[in-house]
Amino acid sequence: MAARRPPNRKALIRVAAAELFLERGYHNVSVADVAEALGITASALYYHYRNKQELLLWAVRDCLDSVDALVREAADLEEALRSLAAFVTRPRSVFAIWEREARNLDGSERDAIREREFEVVAHLVPLLRTARPDLGGPEAELVARAVFGVLGSRSRHRLSLSRRRDQQLMFRMARAAAHCELSAADRPAGNGPAASGSGLRIPRREQLLTAAVRLFDERGYQSVTMADIGEAAGIVASGVYRHFPSKTDLLVTAVNRGGERIRASADQALARARDPREALELLLGAHAAVTSEHRHLDGILTNERDQLPEKERTALRRFQADYQDVWVQALGAVLPGREPTELKISIHAVHAMIYFVVRSRTADQWPDLPRRLTELGMAVLVGSSSP
Incomplete structure (x- = not known):
């Protein structure tokens, strides 16, 4: 006797797809992968969803x-x-x-x-x-x-x-x-922060890198072409290749740039600290400031690691592990006796909170956003420490 199709198969497909998309990344999952996870054929899946894009939308x-x-x-x-x-x-x-x-x-x-x-x-x-x-x-x-x-x-x-x-x-x-107690806000003078700049012409290489970082973050690395990057920077695609041999070179340069900024800001913060709590607060403030100022760089560090060549991917994993260890030491000094896994989960929570807030369409209304994120982050890390 043929097996009966479950009445909730359409929902089960969406759940399986969501799990795979989150685990591997959208572009690394095929319709066949989703079907295999459910033990059905791809044609059976297509009976419910036209393509992978529709499956993602519903998930x-x-x-x-x-x-x-x-x-x-x-x-x-x-x-x-x-x-x-x-x-x-x-x-x-x-x-x-x-x-x-x-x-x-x-x-x-x-x-x-x-x-x-x-x-x-x-x-x-x-x-x-x-x-x-x-x-x-x-x-x-x-x-x-x-x-x-x-x-x-x-x-x-x-x-x-x-x-x-x-x-x-x-x-x-x-x-x-x-329940975080926020200090008095610095209100913006107008509809948002004032534009700033020296008036100097930005080198073409920097324009291309800035455009690439934004597009990689907004659309995902695999959905962006060199022509897209050139168009965003105001030049033809062939002009991009004069500065970067490939799209991979753009990603590697961007990731290295992001890591350097994070490392430098953390080192400077810790050098100014006078006690463990101040070290944690300054480290948190530095992370919030870098993420607020370079939100697209943080996005590709968070989401595009798997698109790097193996050597650079390994280096980024090592850097991120070292950076997390700095945080574990800083938080552990404030909360002695707390087990490392709990400290790491708390640190992940604060980093994700900062990332989510700075990417809001209303984030720019707060000229003092890094300070507010520092207050919220300290509340999460220290204020939630009761067993």
Whole structure:
């Protein structure tokens, strides 16, 4: 007798696809891979979805809808945070898929997902303002986005405690972000920060590198061509090759540039510290400042590592491991006795929070954003430390 097709096969396909997209990256997954994960044929999958792009769109929508439902059904902030913490610590959670993989959708679909993301974050704001009447609208939106950044970190790494401890830690960190006391804001003079510049002509090589970094981050490395980069920099594709022999050379140069800036800012911060807590706070402030100023560089360091040649990929992994070790030492000095895995999960949460906030379309309204991210980050790292 032939096996009956499960009534929820369409949903199962989306779940399997989301897991693979988040684990390997959209461009490294084929329709055949998704079908194989489910034990079905590619033709059976095509019965439900026309192509991989449509599959990604629905996978991202599913995740956003699930998160939104948890927020909108919660009676108060506490219930929402507990529900979200349970959601992100489920086995095979794909909470972060909308933030990382939506850039692989085409323009109109990507814009629609960003609007949906904005709605989901906005739905947490009333719960925040009820629990915290001290927060104004812009501050509540900033804090809401920080909360989602913390929670989204959980599906970006494979570190884990027991399921119960994982859930408790994610709840404590999200709650600490939600209840962070923000200092008085520096309000922008107009609609955003004033433009600055020396008026000097930027070298063509730097123009190309800047354009490439932005495009790699916004669309994904594999979706960008040398012609795209040339067009963004205002030159023909052949002109790009006079400065960079290949697209890979652009990516390697950008990654090296990002690593150098992060390393230099961390070294300078730690050199100024007078005690362990100040060292942690200065390190956090330096990371927030670099990420705010170079958000696209941080994006490719976060998402494009697997596109590097093996030698450079190994070097980047080593640099990132060394950088995390600096953070573990800094946080461990403030919270002695805390096990390394918990420290690393907390550090991932703060880095993801910073990354998520600076990429918001409203981030530029805060001229003091690095300071606010430092306050939120310290609350998450230290304020959530109660066992």
